[in-house]
Amino acid sequence: MIFRASQLFLPTLRDDPADADAVSHKLLVRGGFIRQVSAGLWTFMPLGWRVHRKVEQIVREEMDAIGGQEILMPLLTPIELWETTGRANAANFAFRVEGHPYLLAPTHEETVTFHAREIQSYKQLPQLWYHFSVKDREEPRPRGGLLRVREFIMKDGYSFDRDDEGVKRSFEANREAYKKIFARCELEAYDVQAESGVMGGKFSVDFLAPSGSGENVLVRCENGDYAADGDIAQAVPHVPTFPETLVSAEEVVTPGITTCESLADFLGIDVAATSKAMPVTKPDGSVVLALVRGDDRLSEMKLYDALPGASRPSTDEEIRAAFGASGGSLGPVGFSGEVIADETLRDGQFVAGANKDGVHLRGVQAGRDFTPRFADLREPKEGDRCPLDGGHLNFQTAVEVGHIFNFGSFYSKPLEATFLDEDGQEKPLLGGSYGIGPGRVMAAIVEQHNDDNGIVWPASVAPYDVHVVALPGAEEIAEQAAEALSALGKDVLLDDRDQRAGEKFADADLIGCPMRITAGKKSLEDGKVDVRDRATGEERRLSVADLGKEAW
């Protein structure tokens, strides 16, 4: 089909919007793909919606290919369902409908499980249902254009199986479908073990796409054998240079020294040979000491895993009461509460606070001077090695473009979605959830596919296949070129506006269709047009007749 730029609502902007920071945010707004309505609320303009639909269609095809069946569930969700599963109170991220017993669905596990109650027999399993629908979430802080929003369209799929084997099969089928989706979108994305959230199932995988702007850190081994979310990555730090070993811990006066760095300087030792004490207070009021190496940072996510429950950093008063000293001089020796030490502290002797202001202990050894529980607590950092093969680890900011996880009978039990199994037993359905946000995928694609002049869409998701630029005098030839391509089934954007050549070229680069065809003065002489590859900039001259013969 041919689409005439002179008649489209395609407001491109010469300048970057003042409030944009992320590349995808700037380019999608400048290119006229999206417009902001309010914080985290966006309208997809005609061009942006075309791209969104292309991404959707790829997702749809891959879901159908693994037996998915498309449905559509309502946005309004009875709160009663959420009360039944116990999520009503936890759902502080949901928008309530004031005066009505509904909430605007932030996700659809409850609703889909409500329908799954119609499944009666193992003979009907497995099932895989999915829909594209609006999700509303009270995000604390929307940001980065489409990267984090309060309302968005999500493809959420849900599987129901009879046993663990089926669950695993459904999960892996979806994992593979997701890989195909990202490959078709030419989006570089990695499946990594997800941080264990509230669901906490062992099948919980995030798909992270490296991008210039994002909220996740993707940790990846140079050898390609390891990829993980920075929050839970198990990276191997360098081995510290230890000072001489002591038979027993001894005090050393360290006046005014409260940081590990200054402590190491003062003693002339490796910071990695010191330990850092992070006291936290549990909900019951007891103080637990988390201990990491002096050159490491405590990962709150890992601490949460090691110490379930909502613990928080202890207050100065609590620290004083529990240790008899202030922050900066704290250590495990002599502390009566629980100590959780990072694995890096298992072997070797470290300098630790002496629980006396201005005093530290050298030669402190786990097992001899204190008895900790060991856990992985450290935040991975640049310079760490791969836990599998010792390779160099790369750290990249990334966007979560998909999340798949298994929720077992978390919803089916309370909602009484059961089936009769082969053995005559009534059992709860075992569910899985598979989410992907086409809008976020769009933004991630732009993050990965752009240059100084604008977006470089992969052909599979480009708003149009070809952008035909008609320059003065050659309108006729441009029309012919557009017709020829349209006849081949291509979607053609024909720039027939009364604008300068430079402006048309700049817009074409910004909008980023994979191919640009220019008909101008030269075309009047030889009947040929310039065919330019957006990604490579390569240009060749072809006759309009040859356009149809070329492979695209």
Add this chain to the structure above:
RNA sequence: CGGGGCGUAGCUCAGCCUGGUAGAGCGCUCGCUUUGGGAGCGAGAGGUCGUCGGUUCGGAUCCGGCCGCCCCGACCA
């Protein structure tokens, strides 16, 4: 929710410090000339300066409240 920044024309911004009644560039409309990488000349349209209140003879400008937006952090099925 904590920290920081910003709200002036459709867009990007200046003016504010040192109060005197609003500007530039781009875009838009009309005319003429131009026309292969964001044209030139001429003539126009367009803003209750986020909002409410205070100080003042006088507020875009000074003071306070509120609202909105962006960034960092917290949070994130």
